[in-house]
Each structure stands twice: as structure tokens, then as C-alpha cells.
Amino acid sequence: MQEPSVQEASAINYKETLNLPQTAFKMKAGAATREVEIETHWEEAKVYETLMASRNKANKFVLHDGPPYLSSDKIHIGTALNKILKDIVTRYKSQQGFYTPYVPGYDGHGLPIENAVVKNIKGGRHAISEVELRKRCREFALANLKGQETNFKRLGVWGHWEKPYITINAEFEATQIKVFGNLYEKGFVYKGLKPVYWCPTCETALADAEVEYGDHVSHSIYVKFPVKNVENTPLEAQFKTLLADAALVIWTTTPWTLPANLALAVNPEFTYHLVKSRWGKLLVAEKLLPAFAKVIMTPEALAEYELIGSTDDFEAIAEFEGRELEGLITRHPFIDRESPVLMGEHVTLDAGTGIVHTAPGHGMEDYLVVQQYNREQFKDKPLPILSPLDNSGKFTEEALVPELLGVPYHLGNPIVLEILRAQQALLHDSKFTHSYPHCWRCHKPVIYRANEQWFIDIEKFRPDSLKAIDTVQWLPERGRNRIFNMVEGRGDWCLSRQRVWGVPIPIFYYEDNREVLITPEIIAHLYELFKVHSSDIWWAQSAEELLAGFPENLKAQYGLGHRKLVKEMDIMDVWFDSGITHTAVVDARKDELGELPVELYLEGSDQHRGWFQSSLLTSVMLYDKAPYKSVLTHGFVLDEAGRKMSKSLGNVVDPNSVIKEYGADVLRLWVASVDYTNDVRIGKNTLHQMAEVYKKVRNTLRFILGNLYDFDPAQHSVPYAQLSMLDRYTLHRLQHILGNITEAFEQWEFNRYCHEIQYLCMADLSALYFDVTKDILYCDAANAHRRRAVQTVLYALLQTILPVLVPVTPHLAEDIWLSLPDSQKTKVDGVAPVSATLLPWPQANAQYLNAELAQQFEQLLSVKEAVNQVLEGPRSEGRIGKSLEAQVILLPEAEAVSGLLGQLTASEQEVLFNVSAVSVATAPPDVTVFDWHTQVAANGVVVYAMPATHAKCVRCWKSDAAVGKMPGHPNICERCHQAVG
Secondary structure: OOOOOHHHHHHOOHHHHOOOOOOOOOOOOOHHHHHHHHHHHHHHOOHHHHHHHHOOOOOEOOEEOOOOEOOOOOOOHHHHHHHHHHHHHHHHHHHOOOEOOOOOEEEOOOHHHHHHHHOOOOOOHHHOOHHHHHHHHHHHHHHHHHHHHHHHHHOOOOOOOOOOEEOOOHHHHHHHHHHHHHHHHOOOEEEEEEEEEEEOOOOEEEOHHHEEEEEEEEEEEEEEEEEEEOOOOOOOHHHHHHHHOOEEEEEEOOHHHHHHOOEEEEOOOOEEEEEEEOOEEEEEEHHHHHHHHHHHOOHHHHHHOOOOOOOOOOEEEEEEEHHHHOOOEEEOOOOOOEEEEEEOOOOOOOOOOOEEEEOOOOOHHHHHHHHHHHHHOOOOOOOOOOOOEOOOOEEOHHHOOHHHOOOEHHHHHHHHHHHHHHOOOEEEEEEEEEEEEEEOOOOOEOEEEEEEEEEEOHHHOHHHHHHHHOOOEEEOOHHHHHHHHHHHHOOOEEOEEOOOOOOEOOOEEEOOOOOEEOOHHHHHHHHHHHHHHOOHHHHHOOHHHHOOOOOHHHHHHOOOOOOOEEEOOOEEOHHHHHHOHHHHHHHOOHHHHOOOOEEEEEEEHHHHOOHHHHHHHHHHHHHOOOOEEEEEEEOOEEEOOOOEOOOOOOOOOOHHHHHHHHOHHHHHHHHHHOOOOOOEEEOHHHHHHHHHHHHHHHHHHHHHHHOOOOOOHHHHOOOHHHOOHHHHHHHHHHHHHHHHHHHHHHOOOHHHHHHHHHHHHHHHHHHHHHHHHHHHHHHOOOOOHHHHHHHHHHHHHHHHHHHHHOOOOHHHHHHHHHOOOHHHOOOEOOEOOOOHHHOOOOOOOOOOOOHHHHHHHHHHHHHHHHHHHHHHHHHHOOOOOOHHHEEEEEEEOOHHHHHHHHOOOHHHHHHHHOOOEEEEOOOOOOOOOOOOOEEEEEOOEEEEEEEOOOOEOOOOOOEOOOOOOOOOOOOOOHHHHHHHO
16 A cells, blocks of 8 residues: 655544544433333333243242322322332342332222312212212222323333232222131221221321321310219228318310310329318329429419419328329219229329329220229229210210300310319410321321221230231331331221221121121122122122122021111221232232242331331231331432422422433432432432433443444454453452442442442543543554453443443433444343343453452552642643643652552553653653653652653644654654554
């Protein structure tokens, strides 16, 4: 080939001879359209189905989905956090070779849906039949399901979308009543009259998990209960005489419950003082007497009794142990009724008087102490469980106070106070703000109200439940104590709900005496009906119609021919619906989901009192074990200022808006970046930062792809032994970070993954490897050994980073995969998968891990830092622009550094330090011959910098002695001359 003439050489555009990056992979993600195209590709290629079919079901890792509620077709940012976390887990585990079916679930029953439907009914709830109301509720829930499903798919979540589980499906409801029948048969279910949380606004009972706490203003009152009879006490005569005209003082924050008072309670271990005062003789716990005196000595309290001018102090005249007061009879302050004094361990000295007003119809502790006395001492004349309120919280005739009839309970407070004043029984009244239970649906205050309900007897299996808790791995570990304490201290589970939209409690009653009728045969019969018609049939047919197909011999056995039946119309607590998904979903789809327990439940930390607990309790009752092996929890999502999100504050972050602006992968990257085990924050600044991280990762991969355009791994790969020290160090760092990332995923610490992947892309690659090897990639001959060596490393980086991106940023991984030539795609069983999401997790390459080499090279990097430092002066002074305009002389101060530098060739030194020439001296050089020079001593070496002395190559910009000597190419160096041919 003839060399070009000087004139021809000067006309050559050497930029066209460079190996510049070439790739179809775009710099900008264009997520709004590209991610949707990728999701369509996944769906059309049946990627999820392909993966499930390729896995061994025996090697399973099942994450069982907690069902989001179908009250809206939209999802909030907390739901997005939850679904993305689950998707990260299942994608990672599938890459590790596990069979990871993910069946999304939906919770479709309950009051919020019922209320939402009723709002759109002209005339309200009673304007249509219950059958029609349920039909509309079902349609409403299913319409919302489609909206939520679309949103979840747009997050990049994969799963069995064609067959999700829905708690309103007929088969699910049928299984639910079968489970109820099973638990009834085992003796766990009973009907009882006892106080439960009750929402007067929603007119229904509530479970503990349906109660939230918020500030509430309550009264704080002290009331006198005059002594009526002392004869049944063990006291000596003189003490009986002292007490005969005394009064016991109670403290309460709920004046409206006083019409339901049936007793007083004292602690048998406390000491009580009888004191003379201007209000008469009063009995109060000794340790609370000072605080009590301080309260009622206020001007307001004195004015109540027109005692402003009085200066008499309390005078203690007798002392009693609490147990000595048992049997004392007091008189109700405004109802003609006795209130006996009982003993109770629940009485404390935290506040009040040490004497507790006891209304068993409005407090669980009151109920329990009264029930104990009814069993042991009041068998002949038990105290009733009185709750004189109707379902809407209005007083009934049972209150025995005409002024209260029909009055809502909270409006009864001033009426009760006025009656107490008239009876001279009110010692003090004030108001205070405190934490109080509210309904989590309507957010209105709730009350304790005794009502006949169906319950699960927790005490029968509490020890087994506590044992089961300790068989589970709780992540974070504090979750164990949280749920353990809740189960240890919880009361019986109230199953009854006074609603229409739900699964009925499958109980019949004989109309003549309300005797319960429930048998295994009836449950089996209803199960078959519900499987076909859903639970709607319970409302559509009468009791007789429901049992029309029941065997005739059993009809006769149960007297169905001549005794009329009525149905229980309460529905089951929705936490029971979702709490039996281990049976109605996992066990029912055993071929797909395997045996119980599943490997993981993953929900918000509030589910320790919700789904985690309801699932645990039902599973222990059914199977005597927990339904899960591990439980992982996340916190709540707050705004960037740490505030709870609300429309009124204008700080709500809508996941759909985030996706439109940044794409789903940026949102997923945010999820992975935070410590989700605590409450997390999100906002514009956070999302902008995540978008920048995403861009840097994307551009890192784009650099790799662009520089592999002419690389065929089968033909061009360079053996490891022939790689440079820099190449081998980069592979070591890759393997080291892969190990850290794998460990982070195994421990579900995704924020560590984000840190490692960022560090790899920005520090190890962009700031070091890419920076110093660009010259090789662009300027060396296409097939030059060291260029192919760098490409070999780039390909190794791609082979590892690409699959590692799949769990968190699957769209990005897929976009990369679809832009690769087939020759560069990883083969699985000899074939390139149709999707990057089918790639296995990369395995560590032991050959690449070399701690000794890493230690040595990191010493060389410290020398590079010294070189960079010495060049900063000339650069800031304008003497050089790029570092290639300089040369350096290195004077090692330690033999070890000298030895390391000696392991590098001259060209490798120039590449690493990114200068035109490097020499290693054994003595201080004479640098006075240069136009300028500077020096720095750092990191075991003295670095001298001075201007490069040779002409600059117009192609690679390095100063080189060969420039001007190349035949036909006088303006380029020898390396570039070889490259252009």
C-alpha cells in the first residue's frame, strides 16, 4: 500500500480513523414510551410463564402477596414501595435458580367499599335491596382491580396476572366458610356478650387492627359514690361506723358511661385513707391522695361547692387495706341502684383515686372482673352486662335516665355532669387532650360497647401461637417482639361485623329459641353452594331455600320440617378474609405454590397487628404452625420533611406522576436506595437525585456497549494471563463488588446494592478504568492486543452488571439486552434468552479475585493521586490544558513503590498516569532545563512535572518523539501510524 503524500496526509480527517463508540442504545431512556414497549415485549414473549416453566418446583421460594384493598383503582406511593420490594425479591431469587411464583392478591370486601357504593345511591343504603347493594359492591371492587393491576404492571412487577387471587371470588368465599366451620368444630369459635370496639358512625364492631389512635378532648371528673351498706365487709365495728356516712371517690374520663355503672373496683394490695374534708368523709388510695387534693382544691372546684373561703385541710381518720373493702355497698350517684365494691388487679396508681368506676358493658377490664365475680360469688344474682346504647351510639331506655333517651353518647356528657351537680356528687370537672382510639375508616372516635358477637377464643391457642412466632425469622428482628407482645396481650378476636358486603358467618338459629345450628354437614352443603353462587346466595335465599337440597334424613334429624330457621346476618371481619389466604390461596393452589409454610411475607410494619397476626392465628388453629418461614417489614413513606402525606398539605407523591416524569426504574431505584425497614422519605429533590444516579448507571453501560461494537467474544477475547495489571485489577474489583451485592441481596439490604453499583460505575469505572483506557479503545488499531484486552474486560463487566441490574431496574436491563448482538448475549443452555430478566445471577469468578494484586495496584493508585496533585498547579495556571501536555518523573521514596512501578511497562505507566511520558528516577533529576516545572512529595513518591518536549500527535494528542518521522503521516505518532495502516 502506497503511503500518502504530505499534501494528502494533511488533508486526512484522522477523527474518522478513530474507533469511536457505536451503539443503538440511546443516551436518553425515553422511559414514558420505551418502558411500555419493554413491558409489552415481556407480555407478548410470555417471559414470566417461560421462567416458571423452566424451574424445578421442588426448589421453591414463594413470597405470598398480602392483598391490597380495592377501595380505589389508584395506588399510593406506599403501595408502590411494597410491590416494588416484592418484585425485587422474587426477581433476585428467580435469578438464583429458585422457582418463584408470584400470585398477586386483592382484598375486596369491607365497609369502605360498601360506603363508597352507598354514596352514589339516591336515597341511601336502604333505597335498594341488600342483594343489589352487594352486586354493586362486587362491580365496584372488580373495576378497581383492573385499575390497580394496570398500575402494578407499569411498575414493572411481574407475576401471574391472568389468575390473581381475589377474596370476593366464589371459591375463596366457599373455602372461607369451610375454614370457619372447621374452627367452630375445633371449639375455637363462640358467641358471647362482651365489650368490643364499636364505631357508632359506621355502626359496626371493629377489630384491634381496625383502630388507630389520635388526639381527643375528654372530660376528667371525680365523682362521689356514697356508702350504703357496710355489713358484708370484714371490718371491725368502729370502722364500719366511720364508713357508714362516707363516700368512695372515683375518677373517669367518660362521664357518659356512668349510667352503665354496676360496681366499683379497688386493688386488694393498696392502702386507702378515709379523710375528713369540707366535702364530707372521702375514701381515696393513700398514694393518690396528694394529687387528688391538689386537683379538688382549685378555685374552680371550691366554687362548685361554694367553699372559696374555706381553709380546712384533709384530715386522715382511718386507714384500710383494699381487701378489707370487698363487700362494701355504695349507692349509684343518680340511679336507684347499688354498686358493690369488687377487688381487681387492673386497678393501678397511675392516675385517679385508686377506685375504678366499673361498667362491664363499656370496658374489657371491667367486664372481666365482673365475669369473675359472677362465676364465683354472684352466681345466684349475677351482675348484668349493661350497655344502654343502640348501634348508632344513642342512649336507650336501659340507661334509666329520661333526659338521655335518644341522645348520642358524646352529647350525653354535659347531661350527666348536670345531673351529678344536682346530686352534689361531682367533686371536679376539667378537660384534657389525650390519645384516644378512632375508627381507621371514618376516623371518628370509637367506644367500647357490649354486644352479642362471634369471637375466636385466643386463650385456647395463645401458647401455641407464641411458640410459632419463635419459629419464624423476623426482619428486622424487632418485629418479633412487636408481634409477640401483641399476641401475648390481645383479647379474643371479634369476628362479627354488622355490614352487608362480606362473607356471612354461616350460622342458622332456630327461630323459636335462638339455638345455634351449625354442623359439618351444613358447612359442606353451604361450601358447594358458595362455590357456584358465591356468598351472594346467603342474601338471595331464605334459610329454608338454602337448605332445600339438604339430605332428607338430616333435615329430619335437625327438625327442619317443623321448626323455622333464621340466618345470622353478621359478616366476618375482613381480617379473617385475608387471614386465611394461606389456605384459600396457597393450599388451594398447591401445584403452583407448593406446601405451607411459604418462604416469605413482606408488608408494612403495621401488619404485625393486621395480616401477619391474623394469618398466624388462623394457621396455628388449622395447622399448629406459622404460615410463613420469614417475615420482612417496611416502614411508611413520608415527604422530604418527614411529614405524613396528605392532600391538605399538598405533599402527596403520586407514583404515576413519578413514572410519567422519570420512568418506573427511577422509582424502583429509589425503593432500593432507602433503608426501607424504617420510615422513608421521598420528594422532588430525592427523585432528581435518583434520576441522576440512573443516568450515570445508564451512561456507564452505554460506554461499555459503544466500545464493544466490533468485539466478538468467541474471536477476540484475551486470556486472563495476558491482561494488564489495570485490567486484572478492574476484574478483581468487579468480583469483589459482586460478592458485596450478592450478600446485600441475601440479607435484603438493597440500599447496600445501590451504594455498590454506584461506586462501581462512578469510581471504579468512569473515574478510573474508562478514563485511562479511552485512549486505547479509540486510538489503538482495532485489533491491537491491548485494545482487545480492554474490550475483554468491558465484556466481563457487561456480563456481570447486566444481570445484576435486573431485580431493581429490569427495564434498563432489558433495553440493554435488546440492543446487544446475539454474539454478545449470555447463553442459557446454549441459547440466548428472549429477555434479560431470564438471565441467571452471575457467579463469582475465583480467577479474577486477587487480593495481593489489589493491594499492590491500590499503592499505584496512590501514586496516581500524587501525579494528579502535581498537575493541578500547571493546569490552574494555564500552562497546560490536558494532562497529555505534560510529562512526569517519579522518584520513589520506598523500594516497594519502585518495585511496583517496575512491573509496569512505559506505555502502561503513561496510560495509568494519563501523561505523554513517564520516567522513574533513582536520584533527584535536573529539571532546570525545562520552561517550567513543579513537584509534590506524597504517598511515598516525589513527582516532578514539566512540559512534554515532543510534538503532539494530531490523532491521539500525545506528545511523542516519533511525530514527524512517520512516512506519509508526519503529524501522527508511531502507534497511530500503525492504526491508520
